[in-house]
Amino acid sequence: MKQVTIVMYHYVRELRYTKYPKIKGLLASQFREQLLYMQKYYEFVTVEDCIRAVESDDTSFPNNAILLTFDDGYIDHYTTVFPLLDKFGIQGCFFPPAKTILHHEVLDVNKIHFTLAAASSFDALLQDVFDCLNRFRAEYGLESNDYYFAKLAVPGRLDPKEVIFVKRLLQLGLPEAPRKAIVDYLFKKYVAEDEAVFSRELYMDTDQIQCMIRNGMFVGGHGYDHCWLNSLSSDKQEQEIDQTLEFLKGVGAPTQDWVMCYPYGAYDQPLMDTLKKKQCSLAMTTHMEIASLNPEQSLTLARLDTNYLPKVADSNMAPWTQKALNHG
Ligand SMILES: [Zn+2]
Structure with a gap:
């Protein structure tokens, strides 16, 4: 069974030098250390690798595959995360909610x-x-x-x-x-x-997102309104997905074989049916586990919060890393 460790990030910033040091986030320095830790034990893969792994019978996909995901479109992802990923040669997958980027609202x-x-x-x-x-x-x-x-x-x-x-x-x-x-x-x-x-200070803008895409980063959907999608009627869900796709198209991100990230990790069967219909290949939840890559689970991919992995480069192997490596 093919698997990938998908790590979930939100704020990544050097908090003590910001106006709001009490925000709960990962420090930029910790992010760098975590990347060094991951480099020791994991093999970084891209979204495209994961999509291929789901669709093909090829069994060579590594157990220690790791994919990094960044939710909510924060400016941190452009100023702090992107330069480091670029330097390390890693693809990140970014999920900005459409209304924050297009209409400068705050979630x-x-x-x-x-x-x-x-x-x-x-x-x-x-x-x-x-x-x-x-x-x-x-x-x-x-x-x-x-x-x-x-x-x-x-x-x-x-x-x-x-x-x-x-x-x-x-x-x-x-x-x-x-x-x-x-x-x-x-x-x-x-x-x-x-x-x-405040919104323009907090989130990326379209040019920044396009710049990341040009440089090999992947951008997926995180809804228009960032609401609990499982609380909507299926008509409203479809409207949300259409608005999400319109946004992705506008920034030049894939709208076929695209990736969805459920806001708050909330989804239901009608939503997954709509996503299938709209050619969505992978969808991310907030269920904490190593994700299995197969057609039955491709729209309910589990993720690990960044806090589940060490933030110091030379840490001992974490239990979640052992679990990934021992998978047979
Ligand atoms: Zn979110």
Whole structure:
């Protein structure tokens, strides 16, 4: 059975020299070290190699194949990641959501990250969130603050329960309309009055994406709106995919034998049927595993978060690396 370790990255930046050092991301220096670690144990492959491996009976595909993927279209991918990949001779696969590049909007998920990173006092932010709930309660028929807190505030692996509460409430814990209204209010108050200005600082632009493609990088789809695609009707899903393909065509990325990356890793069978119909070859989830390359699983490829592999070049072999190498 052919397999590939697909690694998932988001922010890659030298955080302490940025305006928002509290953003959770991989440091540029760690990225370089991780590439050196990978060079020791893995064989870098391209998206095209993976597509061929799915479609052919050729069994020579290496067990230690590795493919690097970068979600959400951050400017980091152009300024930090691309020069290093170019230097190492590695192909990266990039997934920018169309609306950020075409219309200079900021993804809700990014608004939440930056609001949390910008708040100097978390208590004040928490109070603002409760004030927002109070303000919107009558209009949207919201439950009491205690109700939401009891339901959503559970301590996490990395965050205290108050932080988890704010994240979950703003990500999924409220109906769409009040959720968006609160996210927008907090983003404007804590981060940036002008969303388009912030968007141009946060994401790549079309010329930068085209430059990466000219230099051998692969660009795939990450939806238009970066929404939970499994929550849409199949008509709406198809509309999202068409807008995604239009974007890819516009930047000169493949629209046949193309690659999709599900926002939030969310997909369902009707979506996969639509992708097949639209000649999508591979699709990435956020399921943490080494991906199997075969026609049955080509639209549900697992990935490993960058945090699952060492960020120091001469680290001992990580369990996920052992697992890949021992595969027979
Ligand atoms: Zn994403």
